[in-house]
Amino acid sequence: MRLVIQxxxxxxVRTAAGESGRIGTGLLILVGCEPxxxxxxxxxxxxxxxxxxxxxxxxxxxxRSVREVGGGILxxxxxxxxxxxxxxxxxxxxxxxxxxxxxxxxxxxxxxLEALLGRPIPQGVFGAHMEVSLVNDGPVTLILDSRLRE
Numbered sequence: 001m002r003l004v005i006q007x008x009x010x011x012x013v014r015t016a017a018g019e020s021g022r023i024g025t026g027l028l029i030l031v032g033c034e035p036x037x038x039x040x041x042x043x044x045x046x047x048x049x050x051x052x053x054x055x056x057x058x059x060x061x062x063x064r065s066v067r068e069v070g071g072g073i074l075x076x077x078x079x080x081x082x083x084x085x086x087x088x089x090x091x092x093x094x095x096x097x098x099x100x101x102x103x104x105x106x107x108x109x110x111x112x113l114e115a116l117l118g119r120p121i122p123q124g125v126f127g128a129h130m131e132v133s134l135v136n137d138g139p140v141t142l143i144l145d146s147r148l149r150e
Contacts, residue, residue: 001041001105002081004030007054007140011074013124014131021122023072027052028134031109032081033102034095034147041146042105046112049073054140062140066117073113076124076132077106099127 005027012022029049055064055071066073079102083091097105103126114121124130144150 001034001037001045001109001146002032003045003049003142003144004078004081005049005052005054005142005144006030006134007137008074009135009137011132011134013074013076013122014133015125015128017125020125020130021074021076023074023122025069025137026071027066027073028132029073029075029113030078030081031075031106032077032079033097033105034082035097035101037097037105037146042109042112044149045144045146046109046116048144050113050116052142054142073117073121074123075106075110075113075121076130077102077126103127 008026008028010024011028013020027049050067051065053065054062055066055069057063079093079096082095083093084095085091096102106126110121110123
């Protein structure tokens with residue numbers, strides 16, 4: 001499982017049906033699932049995302065988590081995070097889990113984030129064409145991969 005985490009001042013996601021989620025200060029988390037992802041991947045990434053100390057403290061040092069600053073999380077599924085561009089110019093999606101595997105994983109990841117954060121987390125619509133807007137704060141952008149654990 002791979003995450004792209006962006007510290008934001010605000011973020012929103014829209015589909016053809018309208019806006020499905022919006023937050024102010026917090027984290028925009030893009031999530032891509034692999035077929036072999038399991039409970040350990042979900043647990044490690046959920047805890048890591050909620051506990052990352054990437055928000056400034058009173059001294060301007062990144063020393064606070066999203067939970068500590070009372071920030072929100074906006075979760076958006078994005079299979080393209082697992083693209084392979086090794087051969088040619090056309091990305092391959094063979095590492096991404098098929099929808100019937102990825103959707104339950106995304107749903108479970110969402111539930112784990114909500115439990116750890118202690119409040120509802122807005123999200124995109126799995127499998128839909130989405131437009132994501134954000135104001136990246138910093139900019140601060142991190143990539144987490146449960147296989148690499150770094």
